[in-house]
Amino acid sequence: MTIEKGQPWGTEGVAPHDLVVARDEEAAARAVAHGSRHIALCSGDLLTALGSSAKATELRIGGRCRLLPFDAYEVTLSVRGRRASTLAVSTVLIGGTRRPAWWFTAGGFVDNLNVAPNSHPNDGRADALEWSRLGLRQVVAIRRRMRMGDHLPHPALHTARGESVTWQSPRAAESVSIDGRAWGRADHVTVTVRPDAFVLCVPN
Secondary structure, three states: OOOOOOOOOOEEEEOOOOOEEEOOHHHHHHHHHOOOOEEEEOOOHHHHHHOOOOOHHHOOOOOEEEEEEEEEEEEEEEEOOEEEEEEEOOEEEEOOOOOOOEEEEOOOEEOOEEOOOOOOOOOOOEEEEEEOOOOHHHHHHHHHHHOOOOOOOOOOEEEEEEOEEEEEOOOOOEEEEEOOEEEEEEOEEEEEEEEEEEEEEEEO
């Protein structure tokens, strides 16, 4: 069940025997897509969102940990009418770092940037940030403010939140990365929440 405001999140427990240790978020998404329920992460933005430096390499089967339910996200992409879909657990970034177009984040963080301060990875909602076309100097200035999470509201940034969020290119297809890995190019992307898709096991 997705988290409710004011309610505790997750439980204290032990790492189960079906634990899958994922080196990064892309590996975690593949594990979830293949039916794995309990995941431990070695790196990624989700750990940053938790304020945790405790990595999966520190966790052993039967070891004490926090068991945190997480949503996953069905990502549907198209380019020139050809569609594909995949699963994500953390981020979908459209456009490069110099010319960002649209960022989706599950836990609110992209690298060390607090992109969506009100985001939560188990609230049944997807949070996206659409960028207006900006010069490099403006992008750098916004990213600097993102480190503290005080970049919103901003006239060049447009937020969207819901069970599903969509980006449509006004021009040509843009480069896409999903959970830190390059996917290719797309001109239309939809991210839809899959609630309570897995449990992240975080060492105490």
